[in-house]
Amino acid sequence: MIYKETGQYKSSYKSDHAIFPLLQDKIAFSTLMFVAFLIIPFVINSYWEKAILVPFLIFSLAAIGLNILTGYCGQVSLGTGGFMAVGAFSTYKIMTYFPDMNIMIIILISGLITAAVGIIFGLPSLRIKGFYLAVATLASQFFLVWLFNKVPWFYNYSDTGQITVSERTMFGIPVTGAEAPSYATYLFCLVLVVVLSFAAKNLIRSKMGRSWMAIRDMDIAAEIIGVPPLKTKLSAFAISSFYIGVAGALYFAVFLGAIEVTESFDIMTISFPVLFMIIIGGLGSMLGSFLGAAFVVTLPIGLKFLMVDMVGLSAVTAKHFEITIWGLLMIVFLIVEPHGLARLWSIAKEKLRRWPFPY
Amino acid sequence: MSLTDLKKIPYGKTAIELKNISLAFGGVKALTDVSFEVKKGEVFAIIGPNGAGKSSMLNVINGFYKPTSGTINFAGTDRSEMEPELAAKSGIARTFQNIALFKGMSTLDNLMTGRLLKQKKNFLMQALYFGPVAKEEEEHREKVERVIDFLDLQSIRRTPVGSLPYGLQKRVELGRALAMEPEILLLDEPMAGMNVEEKQDMSRFVLTVNNELKTTIVLIEHDMGVVMDISDRIVVLDYGKKIGSGLPKEIRNNKAVIDAYLGVSDN
Numbered sequence: 001m002i003y004k005e006t007g008q009y010k011s012s013y014k015s016d017h018a019i020f021p022l023l024q025d026k027i028a029f030s031t032l033m034f035v036a037f038l039i040i041p042f043v044i045n046s047y048w049e050k051a052i053l054v055p056f057l058i059f060s061l062a063a064i065g066l067n068i069l070t071g072y073c074g075q076v077s078l079g080t081g082g083f084m085a086v087g088a089f090s091t092y093k094i095m096t097y098f099p100d101m102n103i104m105i106i107i108l109i110s111g112l113i114t115a116a117v118g119i120i121f122g123l124p125s126l127r128i129k130g131f132y133l134a135v136a137t138l139a140s141q142f143f144l145v146w147l148f149n150k151v152p153w154f155y156n157y158s159d160t161g162q163i164t165v166s167e168r169t170m171f172g173i174p175v176t177g178a179e180a181p182s183y184a185t186y187l188f189c190l191v192l193v194v195v196l197s198f199a200a201k202n203l204i205r206s207k208m209g210r211s212w213m214a215i216r217d218m219d220i221a222a223e224i225i226g227v228p229p230l231k232t233k234l235s236a237f238a239i240s241s242f243y244i245g246v247a248g249a250l251y252f253a254v255f256l257g258a259i260e261v262t263e264s265f266d267i268m269t270i271s272f273p274v275l276f277m278i279i280i281g282g283l284g285s286m287l288g289s290f291l292g293a294a295f296v297v298t299l300p301i302g303l304k305f306l307m308v309d310m311v312g313l314s315a316v317t318a319k320h321f322e323i324t325i326w327g328l329l330m331i332v333f334l335i336v337e338p339h340g341l342a343r344l345w346s347i348a349k350e351k352l353r354r355w356p357f358p359y
Numbered sequence: 360m361s362l363t364d365l366k367k368i369p370y371g372k373t374a375i376e377l378k379n380i381s382l383a384f385g386g387v388k389a390l391t392d393v394s395f396e397v398k399k400g401e402v403f404a405i406i407g408p409n410g411a412g413k414s415s416m417l418n419v420i421n422g423f424y425k426p427t428s429g430t431i432n433f434a435g436t437d438r439s440e441m442e443p444e445l446a447a448k449s450g451i452a453r454t455f456q457n458i459a460l461f462k463g464m465s466t467l468d469n470l471m472t473g474r475l476l477k478q479k480k481n482f483l484m485q486a487l488y489f490g491p492v493a494k495e496e497e498e499h500r501e502k503v504e505r506v507i508d509f510l511d512l513q514s515i516r517r518t519p520v521g522s523l524p525y526g527l528q529k530r531v532e533l534g535r536a537l538a539m540e541p542e543i544l545l546l547d548e549p550m551a552g553m554n555v556e557e558k559q560d561m562s563r564f565v566l567t568v569n570n571e572l573k574t575t576i577v578l579i580e581h582d583m584g585v586v587m588d589i590s591d592r593i594v595v596l597d598y599g600k601k602i603g604s605g606l607p608k609e610i611r612n613n614k615a616v617i618d619a620y621l622g623v624s625d626n
Contacts, residue, residue, distance in 0.1 A: 013500040014493060202488035206496060207478040210464070214472050217461035224421060224459075225539060226447030226476040235482065284463065 003352035019201055036190060041183040049182035050255075056297045057189040058250045062270075063277040063289035064200050065243030070275075071284035072204060073236035074216030075125050079137035081270035082144030083241050085261055086114040087248025089154050092163040095253075096156060103168035103175060107192070107249040114245020115238040117144075122237030126230045141267055148261040155261075164258040176253045185254050192250065196243060201286050203239065212236050213284070276326075280333050282342030291341040299326075365434050365450050365542035370400040373432075374543060374575055375420060380429035382415055382599075389415040390426070390599045397543070402569050402576045404590035406583075406610075408619060411596040413579045414456055417545045420577070421446040421453055447476055450542035454532045454549060456579075462521035466512055466531050467503065469520055473538025474499040506537045510564060526557045533564060543575045544568065550582055558582065562589055587611065595619070 003024055010016040020026045044053065062080060069075050090110035094101065121140040125133055148154045155163050167177030174180040175188040203209050211232045214222035223229055252259050263269070273296055281292020300322055307318040337343055368374055375397045382390040390412045397403045405413045418424040419431070422441030430437045434449070452473070461469050478499060480492045507513055510530050515523060520531050529549060536544055549565065550558045562585055568574050580586050586593065587607045594604040597619040603610055610616055 013497045013504075017496065017500065199486040203482060203486050206485040206488065206492060207475055207480070208482050208485050210468060210472050211475055213464050213468070214461050214475075217463050218459050220423075221455065221459035221461070222472075223443045224423065224447065224453060225472060225535070226444050227472070228444055239482075 002355055003349050017205065041187055044182045044186055046182050049186055051301060052297060053186050054189055054255050056293055057193045058247050058255055059274065059277060059297055060290050060293040061193055061196060062244050062247035062274045063281065063293045064197060065240045065247060066274050067278045067284065067289045068200060068243065069236050069240035071278055072209060072216060073212040073233060075233060075236060076130065076134040077137040078134050078267065078271050079121060079140040080244055080274045081265040081267055082141040083114050083118060083244040084248030084251060084270055085144055085148055085265035086117050087111060087245030088252035088259060089148050089163065090114065091249040091253050095166060103170060107246055110249040111242040111246040115242040118237045118241025119234050122234050125233045141271055145261055145265055162258055162260045165253045178257065189250055189254060192246065196246065197286065208235065276330060280340050282340030285342035287345065288340050288342035295341065368399050368434055370573065371398055374399040374434060376432040378430045378432065380419055380426045382419060382424055383427045388599050393596065393601045395594045395601065395604055397575060397577055399575050400573050401591040402578060402589055404578045404580060404586045404593045405596065406580065406586055406593060407596035412599040413596055414547055417453060417547055417579065421451050421545060451545065452536035452539040452541035453545035454536050454547055456547040456551065458528045458532055460520045460528055460532055463519060465517050466520055467516045469531055470503045470506055470534050470538045471499065473535045474503060503538050506534050510534050526553055537568065541574060543577065546576060546578045548579050548581065550580055550585060558585060565589060
């Protein structure tokens with residue numbers, strides 16, 4: 001009764017194919033956007049910005065990117081960290097060569113550079129699938145991190161090998177660097193995430209998304225109906241890498257400010273957590289990318305609060321427990337709900353539709 | 360490479376001619392020196408015992424297998440092999456013996472994939488999803504809805520096809536092929552595993568497509584009753600060789616065909 005779609009008739013294909021076809025979803029989404037754009041910027045503080053909101057937004061973008069490749073096109077990738085590093089280092093190099101360029105443009109160009117790198121590492125996908133492709137993308141992860149570590153040109157020959165962001169402004173307000181106010185970094189990420197999410201959703205519900213899913217579900221049949229496998233797979237690699245590259249650029253420029261490649265873009269700090277996000281959130285679901293990112297970003301904070309502040313464990317013990325709980329959660333999710341949180345949400349909607357009746 | 364145009368061929372004239380096609384996988388000879396022609400607008404059946412090379416023949420026609428020797432004359436152009444994409448673009452659609460649907464997608468999306476080749480807008484426009492793209496999407500949706508109407512698929516429009524029963528999946532697969540608005544429809548055992556009513560439904564769909572849309576149909580089927588009733592001409596394969604061809608009533612009385620199906624006694 002709460003989530004009732006009865007009486008909402010669609011009289012055109014356009015309204016039937018809308019992103020939010022139901023009135024309830026439209027209201028929920030508008031409320032969310034209202035809160036995100038008009039309330040949070042006024043109440044945000046540094047803790048919420050650095051610990052929750054900005055990492056959530058950035059990892060949502062990375063999760064959308066990986067979901068396009070793995071969830072929609074069926075090509076498993078473990079190279080997310082490497083591709084995010086490409087985005088970060090592109091941003092750094094462009095910043096040093098073009099000091100006056102707008103930060104938004106720099107970040108989008110970084111995304112395009114990452115897309116080009118993604119195409120190159122996507123080439124083996126025509127010949128290999130599944131586990132073997134995962135290992136090939138793992139190679140890209142190690143190669144890219146090694147490259148940014150070994151070639152001093154990438155970090156401008158600095159002694160530490162670190163790259164540090166310089167201050168850039170949007171409309172006169174700094175969005176990168178130590179002086180950037182919380183609301184500015186948050187809004188900057190939010191605008192990019194909202195715009196790029198809509199773009200991704202539009203791609204998924206039109207020709208490109210259907211080609212990806214066709215390749216994912218049955219590549220032979222896809223070829224027979226005229227979907228070119230190489231072109232389609234490479235387009236998924238390119239667009240996925242674009243999103244991951246933008247996420248990497250934001251991760252470096254807006255979120256961390258200074259990074260060291262082996263530490264910040266390690267397989268254990270980026271590639272696996274982002275893969276967890278889309279598995280926990282839901283493969284092949286936009287909503288799942290956000291839910292997964294929110295889950296992975298907030299879980300350690302919640303666990304730390306529970307174990308250190310409430311129970312009184314030492315921080316080190318709590319950290320060990322956290323890793324164990326992670327492993328456990330992954331196993332539980334894969335067994336109990338392989339379609340992730342997005343599936344749980346659609347089951348909940350089904351229940352709300354019928355409530356208070358059992359069926 | 361000029362795109363051959365099946366549309367321009369008049370009805371009753373040869374659409375595809377296969378000349379001396381042989382296909383071998385290493386030492387296994389799947390097809391040996393098979394020749395036949397498919398005329399535009401007819402229902403053409405390929406029959407034969409299991410392992411006779413019928414599916415291989417379809418795979419040669421739509422470019423999935425490259426023949427070891429022989430030529431395929433496709434709408435007046437000789438070529439030694441087809442390409443799957445070229446076949447799809449020139450209007451050849453097919454269904455598979457073991458259903459090859461996109462299991463994670465809904466019936467509607469599966470049918471919409473049949474329209475992919477006809478959607479021309481590039482990915483940047485798709486990402487923005489403004490006027491022209493939305494319009495294109497709607498046009499194709501309308502075409503697909505006609506197929507849904509024709510095949511009675513309305514109630515399962517939003518259901519992921521992986522969860523549909525076998526008979527319906529076969530029908531959705533026919534729908535996906537029809538959504539391509541093909542000139543030639545290759546059906547690989549469309550009635551396998553169906554009960555009598557489902558076979559009747561399927562036969563009706565096939566005949567309606569042939570009569571109303573004038574689509575040429577190349578059919579592989581094991582049910583002789585269906586084949587004899589609906590096909591105009593038949594070719595019979597056995598062990599990769601052509602052992603007979605002609606009208607249904609000729610095939611029925613063909614000695615070689617009867618021997619292939621029923622076996623020959625030594626005495």
